[in-house]
Amino acid sequence: MASKPESGPSPAQGVGPLYRPDGEKPTATVSKEVSYDNVHVLPQTPQLIALLTMIRDKRTSRADFIFYSNRIIRLLVEEGLNHLPVVEQSITTPVGRSYLGVKFEGKICGVSIMRAGEAMEQGLRDCCRSVRIGKILIQRDEESCMPKLFYDKLPSDIADRWVLLLDPMFATGGSATLAVETLIERGVPEHRILFLNLIASPSGVAEFAERFPKLRVVTSFIDQGLDEKKYIIPGLGDFGDRYYSM
Amino acid sequence: MESVSPLYSLSTEVHYSPPWQDLSIIGIAGSSGSGKSSVAMEIVKSLNLPWVVILVMDSFYKTLTAEQHKKAHANEYDFDCPESIDFDILVDTLRDLKKGKRANIPVYSFAEHQRQPNTTTLYSPRVIILEGILALHDPRIVEMLDVKIFVEADMDVCLGRRILRDVRERGRDIEGIIKQWFEFVKPSYTRYVEPQRPISDIIIPRGIENTTAIDMVVKHIQRKLQEKSDNHTEELRKLGLVAAEVELPLNVHVLPSTPQFVGMNTILQNPETEQEDFIFYFDRLVSILIEKALDMTLYVSANVETPQGNTYLGLHPKGTVSAVAILRGGSCMETALKRSIPDCLTGRVLIQTNESNEEPELHYLKLPSQIEEHATVLLIDSQMSSGGAALMAVRVLIDHGVEQQRIVFVTCAAGERGLKRLTAVYPRINVVVGRIEEEWEPRWIEKRYFGC
Numbered sequence: 017m018a019s020k021p022e023s024g025p026s027p028a029q030g031v032g033p034l035y036r037p038d039g040e041k042p043t044a045t046v047s048k049e050v051s052y053d054n055v056h057v058l059p060q061t062p063q064l065i066a067l068l069t070m071i072r073d074k075r076t077s078r079a080d081f082i083f084y085s086n087r088i089i090r091l092l093v094e095e096g097l098n099h100l101p102v103v104e105q106s107i108t109t110p111v112g113r114s115y116l117g118v119k120f121e122g123k124i125c126g127v128s129i130m131r132a133g134e135a136m137e138q139g140l141r142d143c144c145r146s147v148r149i150g151k152i153l154i155q156r157d158e159e160s161c162m163p164k165l166f167y168d169k170l171p172s173d174i175a176d177r178w179v180l181l182l183d184p185m186f187a188t189g190g191s192a193t194l195a196v197e198t199l200i201e202r203g204v205p206e207h208r209i210l211f212l213n214l215i216a217s218p219s220g221v222a223e224f225a226e227r228f229p230k231l232r233v234v235t236s237f238i239d240q241g242l243d244e245k246k247y248i249i250p251g252l253g254d255f256g257d258r259y260y261s262m
Numbered sequence: 263m264e265s266v267s268p269l270y271s272l273s274t275e276v277h278y279s280p281p282w283q284d285l286s287i288i289g290i291a292g293s294s295g296s297g298k299s300s301v302a303m304e305i306v307k308s309l310n311l312p313w314v315v316i317l318v319m320d321s322f323y324k325t326l327t328a329e330q331h332k333k334a335h336a337n338e339y340d341f342d343c344p345e346s347i348d349f350d351i352l353v354d355t356l357r358d359l360k361k362g363k364r365a366n367i368p369v370y371s372f373a374e375h376q377r378q379p380n381t382t383t384l385y386s387p388r389v390i391i392l393e394g395i396l397a398l399h400d401p402r403i404v405e406m407l408d409v410k411i412f413v414e415a416d417m418d419v420c421l422g423r424r425i426l427r428d429v430r431e432r433g434r435d436i437e438g439i440i441k442q443w444f445e446f447v448k449p450s451y452t453r454y455v456e457p458q459r460p461i462s463d464i465i466i467p468r469g470i471e472n473t474t475a476i477d478m479v480v481k482h483i484q485r486k487l488q489e490k491s492d493n494h495t496e497e498l499r500k501l502g503l504v505a506a507e508v509e510l511p512l513n514v515h516v517l518p519s520t521p522q523f524v525g526m527n528t529i530l531q532n533p534e535t536e537q538e539d540f541i542f543y544f545d546r547l548v549s550i551l552i553e554k555a556l557d558m559t560l561y562v563s564a565n566v567e568t569p570q571g572n573t574y575l576g577l578h579p580k581g582t583v584s585a586v587a588i589l590r591g592g593s594c595m596e597t598a599l600k601r602s603i604p605d606c607l608t609g610r611v612l613i614q615t616n617e618s619n620e621e622p623e624l625h626y627l628k629l630p631s632q633i634e635e636h637a638t639v640l641l642i643d644s645q646m647s648s649g650g651a652a653l654m655a656v657r658v659l660i661d662h663g664v665e666q667q668r669i670v671f672v673t674c675a676a677g678e679r680g681l682k683r684l685t686a687v688y689p690r691i692n693v694v695v696g697r698i699e700e701e702w703e704p705r706w707i708e709k710r711y712f713g714c
Contacts (some may be wrong), residue, residue: 042561072576254569
C-alpha cells in the first residue's frame, strides 16, 4: 500500500541494540519510513547513523568521506545482493557434517550513472570481485532542462543479467528514471533491476516506486525532502564533488 | 559495586575459575650462598612449562631512609633480618596471584637501596617459586605454600659463594662482605633462617648437586599440576552441563540467515572451495560481523552541518574501540576488522588447547595499554567450539580492568553449548555470532584461511 510521505522533518529516536534500556540509547534522526514493498531501507542501527553523520558533516575530509561512504556502500551492496535468487545446495563440511546451504544463482552486473555512481563501484567490487560494470552518462539538456542520455556502455548480454544500478543521491529521480528506461529498452526486465543509493528524497522514492512497481530500491536513508534547487535536505552536498574533487 | 541491569536479573551467574587461580607456590629458603636460586632455576628447567615464575624475595626489600642508606653503604645495615623485608606487600601479592588476579611486583635497586617507581607485572603463572633466605618465615606465607623447601649447605661453602658473587656481580669489597657476614648474616642464620628448617617439607642438602632431591620435587609439582588441570577440565565440563539449561540472552546477536549470508557460509564450508575464494568470502563475511559488532559500541548524539548549511542530528562514536585477537583463529579476522577500523588498536592472546585433555592454556598475552579505559573491546576468534578459550580470554580482559559490558565477543561460528556456557558465566558481555552449531566441532577455519 502506497502512502505519500510528508515533507516534514525525519523522525528522531533513540538508537541502539534491542537489549539496551531506552535511557542508554542516544537520540538521532533516523530515516523516514515509506510503505512501498519495493523500497528497502537499511536497518537504522547506531553504526549506520554514525557513518552517515560522518559523510554529511561538511568538515569531514575527502579521505574520510571516501572511507565512510565505502563502508555504507558495502552495507547497501550486501543488502541488495540478498534480493538475488539462490538455490538450495547441500554440502559436507570439513568436519564431515552435512550442511544444507544455498548457491548463488543468476549472473549480475553493475551499472553506474556517471559520475557519482562510479564512486560506488569500489564498494561493489569489495563484495563481488569480478563483476561486470556498465556505465551510463546522463546530463541535463540545456534547452529542455530534461535529463538526456549522452553515453552508455553496457554488457552485451545485459538482458540475461540482474542489474545493480548505482547512483548515490536519489533526489528527483530524473536520471535514475532515464537510466531504468534505457535498461528496459536493452531487454532487462524491470524486476531484475535493483537501484542502490545512499540517500533518497521521500518524493523521489514515492514517484519511482509507483512508476516501476517491480523494481527494487535499496537505500540507507530517506531524508526530509528537497530544497528549491532540488537538492536533498539535509543531504550531504554534491556527492561526486566530495568524492572526486573537493 | 557494579550495577546490574534488571534485564539480566533472571540469569544466575555461574562462576568460572581460570587455572592460574589454582596457582601452586613453592617456597625455597636457606642460608645466603646455599644455592637457593640455582635450585629454583633447576626446577624451572626440569618442569619445562611456560607458566613457571621465580619470585625473588629481594624485590620486597623496604626502601631505606637516608640514615639507613648511609649505614648500608658502611655495611652496617642488617639486610638479613625479617624487618628488612616488606612482608605485608609480599603477602598481598601472593594472595592476589592466588585469586588469579594480576599483581605488580616491585623493582628494587641494590645500588640505591630503594624501591623503583616502575613495577613488573605478573599475571597468570601456574607455578611460582618464591626464593629468599626467609621464604618460610611468615606464617601467612607458609599457609599459602604448596611445597616448602629448605636448601642446606656447609657454612664455609656459603661464605665462599657469597664473596665470589658480591665481588663479581655487585662490585663490593672483601672487607665489607666479611664484616657484614659476621655482624649480620651469620647471627641471622641462627636466629631466623635455621628455625625454618623443621617446618619445611623437603630439605635439600648440597643444593644443586643433589639431583635426586630436585627430581623428587619436580615430580611432586608435576603431579599437583596434573590434578589441577584435571579439575579445570572437569569444571569446564560441569559448567557446560549447567549452561545447557539456560536460554541465550538478548545480548547474544546471531546474524540473520539472509540468502547471501547462508550462501557465503556454504562456500566457506565446502571443502571444494579454492583457498583464494575461501579467503575472499571469509573476509567478506567477517566484515558483516564486524559492522554488526560496532552496533554494540557507544555513541553520542551530535549535530553536524551539511555543505548546504543544513543541520543533521546524528551520532558520533564515543571512546576508543580496540580489539583483542585470540590466536591463532582470531588473527584471520583482522583483515576484515581493519576494513572498518584501519587503525584499530589490537592486542593478542595466544590460547592453545592441549590436545591430550582439551584444556585451554594461556601462552602469551599482549594487550594495548590503557585497555581498561577503552569504550569497547572487540574480542575476536574465528570459531568457538567448547568455549574454553573464550572463557579464558574474557577472564583475562576482566582481570585487566575491562568491564564485562564493554566486551563484544565476535566469532563466525559457535557451538551452542559453549555459547551458553560463556554467557552463563559472563551474562553482561555482548556476543556477535555468525552461525550456531548444535554440536561441538573442532577448529578448522584457521587452517583453511592460512593454508596450514
